[in-house]
Structures are given as C-alpha cells and as structure tokens.
Amino acid sequence: MRKIWYKTAINEAMHEEMARDERVFLIGEDVDLFGGVFKISRGLVERFGARRVRGTPISESAFVGLAAGAAMTGLRPIVEMMYIDFALVAMDQLINQAASTSYMSGGRVRLPLVVRGQYGTGTSEAAQHSRNFESWFINTPGYKVVMPSTAYDAKGLLKSAIRDENPVLYLENRVLYTHKEEVPEGEWLVPLGSAEVKRAGADITVVATGYAVHKALSAAEQLAGRVDVEVLDPRTLDPLDLPAVLSSVRKTANLLVVQEAPVQCSFASEVVRLVVQEAFRDLEHPPLALGAADVPVPFSPALERAVIPQVEDIVAAVQRVLEKGA
Amino acid sequence: MRKIWYKTAINEAMHEEMARDERVFLIGEDVDLFGGVFKISRGLVERFGARRVRGTPISESAFVGLAAGAAMTGLRPIVEMMYIDFALVAMDQLINQAASTSYMSGGRVRLPLVVRGQYGTGTSEAAQHSRNFESWFINTPGYKVVMPSTAYDAKGLLKSAIRDENPVLYLENRVLYTHKEEVPEGEWLVPLGSAEVKRAGADITVVATGYAVHKALSAAEQLAGRVDVEVLDPRTLDPLDLPAVLSSVRKTANLLVVQEAPVQCSFASEVVRLVVQEAFRDLEHPPLALGAADVPVPFSPALERAVIPQVEDIVAAVQRVLEKGA
Amino acid sequence: MESIDLHIKRELLEYLVLIRRFEERVKVLYHQGAIMGAIHLYIGQEAVAVGVCRSLRDEDTVFSTHRGHGHAIAKSGEVERIMAELMGRDEGLSRGHGGSMHLFEPPKGLMGGNGIVGGGIPLSLGGAFTAQYQGSDRISVGFFSDGAVNQGTFAECLNLAALWKLPVLLVCENNQYAATTPVERSTAVRDVVGRARAFGVRAEKVDGNDVEAVFQAATAAVAALRQSQGPRLLECETYRVEPHCGIIPDERTPGERELWNPRDPVSLFVGRLVGEGAISASDLEALERRVRERLDRAVEFGARSPWPDPQVDPHRTWVLQ
Amino acid sequence: MESIDLHIKRELLEYLVLIRRFEERVKVLYHQGAIMGAIHLYIGQEAVAVGVCRSLRDEDTVFSTHRGHGHAIAKSGEVERIMAELMGRDEGLSRGHGGSMHLFEPPKGLMGGNGIVGGGIPLSLGGAFTAQYQGSDRISVGFFSDGAVNQGTFAECLNLAALWKLPVLLVCENNQYAATTPVERSTAVRDVVGRARAFGVRAEKVDGNDVEAVFQAATAAVAALRQSQGPRLLECETYRVEPHCGIIPDERTPGERELWNPRDPVSLFVGRLVGEGAISASDLEALERRVRERLDRAVEFGARSPWPDPQVDPHRTWVLQ
Numbered sequence A, B: 001m002r003k004i005w006y007k008t009a010i011n012e013a014m015h016e017e018m019a020r021d022e023r024v025f026l027i028g029e030d031v032d033l034f035g036g037v038f039k040i041s042r043g044l045v046e047r048f049g050a051r052r053v054r055g056t057p058i059s060e061s062a063f064v065g066l067a068a069g070a071a072m073t074g075l076r077p078i079v080e081m082m083y084i085d086f087a088l089v090a091m092d093q094l095i096n097q098a099a100s101t102s103y104m105s106g107g108r109v110r111l112p113l114v115v116r117g118q119y120g121t122g123t124s125e126a127a128q129h130s131r132n133f134e135s136w137f138i139n140t141p142g143y144k145v146v147m148p149s150t151a152y153d154a155k156g157l158l159k160s161a162i163r164d165e166n167p168v169l170y171l172e173n174r175v176l177y178t179h180k181e182e183v184p185e186g187e188w189l190v191p192l193g194s195a196e197v198k199r200a201g202a203d204i205t206v207v208a209t210g211y212a213v214h215k216a217l218s219a220a221e222q223l224a225g226r227v228d229v230e231v232l233d234p235r236t237l238d239p240l241d242l243p244a245v246l247s248s249v250r251k252t253a254n255l256l257v258v259q260e261a262p263v264q265c266s267f268a269s270e271v272v273r274l275v276v277q278e279a280f281r282d283l284e285h286p287p288l289a290l291g292a293a294d295v296p297v298p299f300s301p302a303l304e305r306a307v308i309p310q311v312e313d314i315v316a317a318v319q320r321v322l323e324k325g326a
Numbered sequence C, D: 001m002e003s004i005d006l007h008i009k010r011e012l013l014e015y016l017v018l019i020r021r022f023e024e025r026v027k028v029l030y031h032q033g034a035i036m037g038a039i040h041l042y043i044g045q046e047a048v049a050v051g052v053c054r055s056l057r058d059e060d061t062v063f064s065t066h067r068g069h070g071h072a073i074a075k076s077g078e079v080e081r082i083m084a085e086l087m088g089r090d091e092g093l094s095r096g097h098g099g100s101m102h103l104f105e106p107p108k109g110l111m112g113g114n115g116i117v118g119g120g121i122p123l124s125l126g127g128a129f130t131a132q133y134q135g136s137d138r139i140s141v142g143f144f145s146d147g148a149v150n151q152g153t154f155a156e157c158l159n160l161a162a163l164w165k166l167p168v169l170l171v172c173e174n175n176q177y178a179a180t181t182p183v184e185r186s187t188a189v190r191d192v193v194g195r196a197r198a199f200g201v202r203a204e205k206v207d208g209n210d211v212e213a214v215f216q217a218a219t220a221a222v223a224a225l226r227q228s229q230g231p232r233l234l235e236c237e238t239y240r241v242e243p244h245c246g247i248i249p250d251e252r253t254p255g256e257r258e259l260w261n262p263r264d265p266v267s268l269f270v271g272r273l274v275g276e277g278a279i280s281a282s283d284l285e286a287l288e289r290r291v292r293e294r295l296d297r298a299v300e301f302g303a304r305s306p307w308p309d310p311q312v313d314p315h316r317t318w319v320l321q
C-alpha cells in the first residue's frame, strides 16, 4: 500500500471533502499562499479558487467568528489555527459563540464547524507555541475533540469531522506531520468517538494521545518480555469511547494514561475518574496519569525534554503502576 | 461577632490592602462609578482616588494586558472581571501573557496579579453568563486559583492573594454575595493552599467548592442520622491542600466531589485522580464526581435547576457512593 | 432622499409602538418575577431597530445584542414567542434555552442576540460571507452600541469586512452609555464614523431617534450592499432611557434623562404623522388598542406555555447526526 | 529638526552593524543546529530598533515581538547573553527558559519579546501606566509590525492609551509582510497612521530604513511623552529581507527583494557618514573587526555556557514567596 505523510493525509481529506461538498471552505492565515506555512493546504486554492480558500489577516477573533456565523447560515467552514496557542486570542468566539449557539437557540441553529489546530512540543518553541487545549475543549459543552496519531486516522477522522453537524476541534501534531504511514486510497471514514487498540497486551492498559501514542508504543517494545502492554488510542477524546477503555482495563486490570499536556484537570484526570467510577473493582493497582510538568513549556531543549514525558518516563510509570500493589 | 456580607468582605479586603500597599490598584469596568455594578468596590474611588481605582472601556484584552504589564514593572494590580465569562475575550493576555511571563523570563520578572471574577448559576442568565473557568486555570501552569465559599474566607483569601507574588484567579460567587456571616474585625489572613473541614463526619468525605459547599452542608444535614458526612472545602483549588483531602478520605474511606461546573476534565476529575493515586487502598467504595450536566447552562429556571447539582442530587450521590460497594 | 410611502410610515409607527409597549410590559413582569434573568430594556432606541430592520427582507440576517428585544420584534414580529422566551417557556423562540439575550428565529433571519459585548459582530460578518459565497444579494446586519466599539472584534471586523467587501451593515447604536460608563469616559474620540472610515468602511451618522431618517439611511445602505459595494456603517445617535439592566440601579444626574424627552422617538414620529395628517387621533387610539390586546395575548401565551421539561430536554450537547 | 551629534551617529552605526552581523551569525548557527526553535531575523529593519531604542534611557521599558533580536540588542547591549539564550543555555538572558521570542533584561528596561502577534501591545501600556502611576517621567515602548495592526489588541490599546494619556510610544514596523501575506492582502487601508489618529493617538510616518530619521522622530516623540502629552505612534516603513522564520520557505517574486537593496539601512547610513566625512574606511574596518570579535566571543560564551540543569531547575510554576 502507498505510504503518505500525516500532513498529506490531512491535505487529502480537505481535497476530498471540498470536492464532495460545495459548502465546505477553508479559512485561516496564509492558507491560500503557497499552501500555508506548513503546506497543509497545498493545492487547495489552485483547485477550488480564492472563494473557497481564504487567507486572512491576523484577526483570529474576526475570522473564527466569521466562520461561526457562516456555519449558522448554511456553510461548513474549516478554520485553520496556525498554532493552537493562537486560539487564546479567539477564545470568546470559539467558546461563548461557536460552542453555545446551537444549544442557546433551542436547537434552531446548527453550527457545523471544524477548527483545525496544530500543536506539539519537542521543537523548542517555548511556552507560547507549545500549548495544549484539548482538556479545555473537553471541559466545554458543545465541542467534539479529535486528536489523530496516525496518517490513517488523521484522514479518516478529518473527513468525519467535516461531515459532523457540531463544532469539532481537530488537533494536529506538529512532530507527526512528517510521519509516513500506509494509507489506503478510496473513500472511507474513521467515525468520531471510536478508540483503537494500537497494540494488544495483557498486563496494563496505556491510554495515550497524539504523539504520546508513539512514545507509548516504544515503551511497550522496551518492556516486552517483562510487561505485556496494551496501548489504546482514543483518537476522539470527546465523546470518549469509554466502552473500549473499560473493556481494555477490565482485561488488563491496570491503567496508565499518558499525554504530553499538563495533568491537572486534564484528559488524563478524566480517564482516571471515569475508569474508577465504572471499573473500580476490576483494578488491581491504582491507576496513574503521566503528563507534562506543571510549568509553561521551557525553550531550552535540555529543559523541554525533561518537562515532557519521554519513552523512559513511560517505562518507569508502567513499572510504578504495577509495583504499587506489591 | 459582627456579621457582614460576602461581598462586603471582599470590599473590606480591598480597602485594607490598598491602604496597606500603595502599589495595589483596582482596574475594571465601572469599578470607579457608584462602586461598580455589583457594588463590590464601594467607597474605593472616594478613598483612594481615580488614580488607583480605574474604570475602563469594555476592552478586556487591553486592560488585563495593561495590568499584567503594570505588574511586570512594579505594581500590584487587582483586575475585576464583571463576569468571569468575559475572561474569554482576554484569554490570551490572561494565559499566554500573565501566566507564562515570569517563567519564560527565567524568573527575572515577577507578575503579582489578582484577577477577581464573579461567577455563578441559578439566576437565569444563560450560557454566556454562567461559565466556570477554575478548571482551565488549574490546568494552566502559572495560576493559583481561589474560590471562597464564606465571607470569612473571602476576606482572608483575597488579602493573601493580593500579597502573593504570582497571578491568582480569585472567583466570587454571585449567589453568595449577599450571604451574611460572622467575620471578625482586625488583621488576619487565610493562607492560600489551605483547605478547611466545614463539617466533620465519619462516613464519607464530600469535597465541595463555592456555592456547592452550602448545598453539601444542607445535604449533610438531611442525611444526618443515616450517614455522617464530612464536608471539606479546599478554598484554594490550586495549589490544592492534598494532605487535608487525603487525611479526610483516609478517615471516611469514601469520596464524593461536588461542584456546580461541568465534570469532564475538571477540578472534580482532578481530585478523584489524586485521591486514587495516593489513597487507593484506603477507599471503601469508588469515588464519584457530581457537577453540571454537559450542556451550556440553559436560561429557563426549569432547565437550569435540572442541569446544576442541587441538594437532593448530592443526597442521592452520597447514597450512590455508599451503595456502590454493596 | 425619496420620501417614504404612507403604508410604510404606518408600519414603522406600528413597530415603534409595539416595541415600546412590549418593553413597558416586560419591565412590569420582571419586577413581578414573571420574567427572570438579565433584562436590558430597549426603551428610547426603538427608531433604530425599526428603521433598520424594516428596510430588510426576511432572508437578510440580523445579529443582535444583549439589548435585543427591539431587533427581535422588528425583524421577526414574533411577539408572543419572544414573550414566552423571556418567561422561560417551552414555546419560547429558543425553547427556553436562550432567554432575553439569545432570541433566535432563523426563518425570519433573526440569528440571536449576544451576551458578550462585541461578540456578535464577527458572526454578522459570517452571515454576509455566506451571502457573498452563495452569490446571493442577501445582506447581513450587526447591531452593537458605543461600549462595543472598544472591543477588539469591532476593529478586526471593520478591516476584514472592508478587505473582503462583505455585504454587512454595521449599526452602532450610540446610546451614550455602556452600563454606567458615559461615552466620554470610554473613548478618546467620540466619533465612531471616523474609526470606520480609517479602516475603509463607508460610514454615516444619523439621528437614531428619527425613525424616518434611520429607515432612509438604512434603505440606501442596504441597496448599495445588495450591489456588492462593500460594507457600511451607520452610527445612530440615541439614548438609553432605562437603567442598564434590571438588576442595576441607575445613578444618572437628575434631569439628564428628561433632556431627551423632546427627542423621544415614538412621540416624535407620532407628532410628525399627526402634523402631516397621515394619522388621526382615533387611528392612534386604535393602534394602541391593537398593541395592548396583542400584548395581553402574548403574556397569556407565555404564561400558559409549559415550562420546558428537563426530562424531555435531551441535556445533550451534540446535535444528532 | 536638530542635527545629531557625531558621537551619537557613531553609536547608531555601531548598533546597526552589530545587529546586522549578529543576525547573519544567527542564521548560520541556526542552519548548523546550534540555535533552535522559531527564529525570526531582523535583517533590513535595524534602523528602527536602533533609532528608537537609542533615544531611550535604560529605565524606559521596551516590549518587543517575535522578531526581537534587534530590539534586545539595541536596548540592552547584552549580545553575549542574548546569544547564549538563543542557544538555550543557562547563562542566557532568560536562563534558557524563553529563547529567541522571550528575551528579558529588566535592569535595562527590556521586558521581553512575544510569541503572540499583537500580544505585547497591552503589556507596553502597562509599563506606561506604572510610570504615570508613580509620577515618573519614564516612558514605555511597544513594538509591532503590519500584521499585528489587525489584532483587536491594537485598536483597544490605541483607544485606552489615548483616553488615559499614557506615556507609550507605539512603533509599527511596517515591513510589508506578515509571514507570507503582503500588507495589501491584510488591510483595506494601508495607512496605519490614519488608524491611530482616528483613535486620538498622534501619529507620524517615517522612513524606517533611515536610522537618523527614526532617531529624530523617536527623540521628539519621547520628549513629548516625558511631558505627559499623551501617546504617540511612529509608523516606520521598512522591509523584511529574510524569510519570515527559520523553518518557512520564502516565495516572494524574484527581484522584489533586490529592489530594496538601495534602501539597505546599514549601507545607507555608512554611505552618508562616509560622505559627510564623519567616518573613514579604516574606522569602518575597525568597527567591523570589533563587532566580529565581539560576536566570536558571544558565540564562544554561548557554546561554553552550561545547559540549564532540569534537576536544578525547580520545575515550578510559582515564584517563591
């Protein structure tokens, strides 16, 4: 099968959905010029024209709000946030407006909106270019939150997100952009709300998101022979595929959640909460959450590496979970 | 002892700290005119003058950022957000700027800033005037988060927050504004990071925040005789007084967390995570979190009441926790 | 400027009176506890909503504000369901989910109010964007007041609308106050028209208490917008007569409000129409009676409408697919 | 306009050359992997940073941008520790925590760059507020470029600064581009000066490639600011010679960049000083040598400086009480 980059998969999904549905358009900074600064929108303006691929001034509140208003009146916008950090300058439009309007209208208005945001760490871009907002958007009623870790999922989930009737936050990992993987041609979707076991195992469930999925898989390899690790990627963080998480935990009786974002009040906390609520008696050892240290992400690689969970930290955390009961 | 309103307690704290420290000033919409729309700043402009009590245009990004810049250059601002919901239009200044700057500077800059925000539900103000952001700010490295439930705590915590060297989010409950309680005169503080047992009990620990503390106390009264409920108010949500939570849970062996905010990725999730991490073996039954339903807060009182946890929901949740093991 | 047809003048008057009496009812019902939440009365500004909204087609979209009863009535005419919404009922315009600040009637182009000052302006550009995208001659209207011009969204949207020549009419109701802050304490330059022009948006100032002046200016602007001539701004000078909001006491200098009495938009227009011989005293009586009866029905409708049932209400965030 | 003292002209030249050569080094080091992260070079704009910052006192505060190496050098002179910071080292200006976009040297009034376009403008008002609050004649400077004028913060701050007469100098480096977007695709009205005036801020346009013109305009503005005459804006027309950022390819029309060569701020000023007989060829050689040696030392200092130790680094959010 052909191999393509994660970022090519995102690009393909947009090509296909824009061809399929005339109401879909892309809006964001530089998306029309040379395919955008990360080249995610390559070829779109040439194919669909300047009407449907709209480069904007650096006015995130205005163009996010414009997109929300366009969604309210019949279009299906894809908004690109160059870095998810910049969502902060448009947070009112993203939350107070886009997330609430459909409900506040008593269901009389629909707001199908995809906000694509690039995020990630490990590239020394410091605190204001290394943020994670998945937990904020999960906390906010009104959003679905998608976080693909493979090119296959990136394509299939983005197509589903674009067809969804609700605001969807779609998070793209900057480091994964140039990961190359097998992605079949043709028409298929990955439905929102379905997790996938990326590696089967018997001793412990590691729920991991984004780039941490790959780190967890490496950790699982290192532990192989000693500990049989199951790696589960929720892919959609909200709505969470809780049945998949529970059935894995019921099998392994142990849980570690790994993410690159800070832990306090996060997705990791939430998974732990749900698992203990639903499967307390099935747990052998206390579950653990592993994420970034509670500091803004530092610039220096020496510090950044230490602040973000690495493969060896996951290995240690797995061992810590399993030893807890001893 | 004299009784004063929760909002009077906040007002007194500002009076005292502004008298004590010339660098402290108050900034926000209408704070100088007639004491602000909720009268929290009554008497301040008359006493300290227009230089130190600054009514602003409706430009939250500008005045929050101005306050952050003033803090970086030697002052100690108190920012009033008329409703915490409006933090969304200033989120970049609150998070990317105020929360990160001290760390990004390698500690070369300090940023002592208090952001006072009014929040609450139960007054039919609908989704855009009923938000809760404590979980977002706990999730964000750089903030302390304070949420008093009594007039005494409101005063003592605000004084500590104003003296703190870091950004502090100080959350004021709109419904509690007119609760009257005993508050001694004279100089005293409630330190940040210290929880308080508001009612001692043996059977279950209910960790509750803000107005939910009062609901939990009512629920405890209703359950008295059948279940002996301990109600613990963390008062500061970040840094959390985890030792106090753990010692209560170790005593009661059971945990319910109650808040008026949505549960997913929230403070409640976080408390559950920490407790199971540290005291898994001490728990008799699986802990539970109770909060708002995962919808924007509806306008109609008939709906709002159903969406926000009420006393009877807390009673039911306590029973549910204790029956789980049965 | 073309003069306005008589039947349109009568329509304008009908809406002016309807909104005024509606708001007076709301005030009473609010103090009785039958209406709850944050209520921002529109009294004194009726000529703006009526003059602008009656120059529009149903399909044109309006994005309103926290002070939106007037816009909602003038655009949709759904007095009964608006009243029911303010009362939190299931047959309310937003099924009780939105309340006073969130009135939606999409079939009539009413796309909701907003609880966030300046929050609706970007959305209003979205309505214009959709029209332009679809090659329709629909236009979109964004209402806001003098306080909102200090929100960053306003400036961002001026530039974006001008850059993309969006068919959006931005209507600034300069009512002299933002909550308790008078306009001279919120802006260094009082003139909103000048700001708009600096961003490339054609702008005009109009007497916001003169419904004919507003209607004529809006009609001209709307015609230009339909011909893709780019965005327009109307600054309507007016006055907020009531306190900012139900719960907030008003502490304006005594006598200030009275100074505006001669500019009351309803009396002003009534006086003019009577002077022109366009209506008689008995027309006026009949109109007041019609409005009173309609509002009686509206209050009754609201009071009879069931509360939304939390058991039926799905409590769900996501629209079904 | 008074003419500039010779020793000041020499100082301006020294900083121009220092920043230019610094940036050329950074470019090489970045491609060698010795400098990491998002690096935005200042080449072509040196006259702005130098002209503005050299008109200031140490105690005046500067709030910079993502493209801030020039401001940092011109304000603080801390070339060695800036280089160490870009290399992520413990002796860097921000102890390795900030990097290129977050350079802090509070004793010299350097209050950090910013990763958020338009994000530093409100902070710069804060510096001015503190000065005004303390009754000091310090002033504050906020730098930003043509892209940032479309952020809401810019407009909010124009109004607030004008309303409160804050001693802030807003410096717009109009370098024709925001990332790959040319200014005519981001603004309907190219003129930033006009926007400022519409908000009540006195504004002036200046040739941003002429260090003397910038210095003179800044000096005059600063003098007015010290006398509490209210905020000022300088729009400096200039050109970003390098691609937007290290990682982003540049796709400008061939030949466009070359058109700006005759306006190169360093050559322009060198040519003028030589023409005036203010410096000789050998002065220039000596200057280049001095700069080269200083940068050699800076690179060496950076390379030798230890990495910050994550074990020592407290990993803590909160400043100790």
Ligand SMILES: Cc1ncc(C[n+]2csc(CCOP(=O)(O)OP(=O)(O)O)c2C)c(N)n1
Pocket (backbone or CB within 6 Å): B029, B058, B060, B082, B086, B089, C040, C066, C067, C115, C116, C117, C118, C144, C145, C146, C147, C148, C149, C175, C177, C178, C179, C240, C244
């Ligand atoms: C972003 C934001 N800040 C503050 C408020 C609180 N608030 C509600 S209405 C209002 C005054 C608005 O003034 P203006 O825009 O002039 O509208 P008017 O009330 O005059 O119709 C304020 C400050 C808000 N809703 N949103």
Ligand SMILES: Cc1ncc(C[n+]2csc(CCOP(=O)(O)OP(=O)(O)O)c2C)c(N)n1
Pocket (backbone or CB within 6 Å): A029, A058, A060, A082, A086, A089, D040, D066, D067, D115, D116, D117, D118, D144, D145, D146, D147, D148, D149, D175, D177, D178, D179, D240, D244
């Ligand atoms: C709010 C925000 N949006 C987008 C970006 C991404 N970004 C970084 S620099 C830049 C271009 C900025 O252009 P301009 O303000 O003209 O500054 P210049 O690069 O020309 O110095 C963009 C879009 C950002 N950092 N912040």
Ligand SMILES: [Mg+2]
Pocket (backbone or CB within 6 Å): C145, C146, C147, C173, C174, C175, C176, C177, C178, C179
């Ligand atoms: Mg107003």
Ligand SMILES: [Mg+2]
Pocket (backbone or CB within 6 Å): D145, D146, D147, D173, D174, D175, D176, D177, D178, D179
């Ligand atoms: Mg630029």
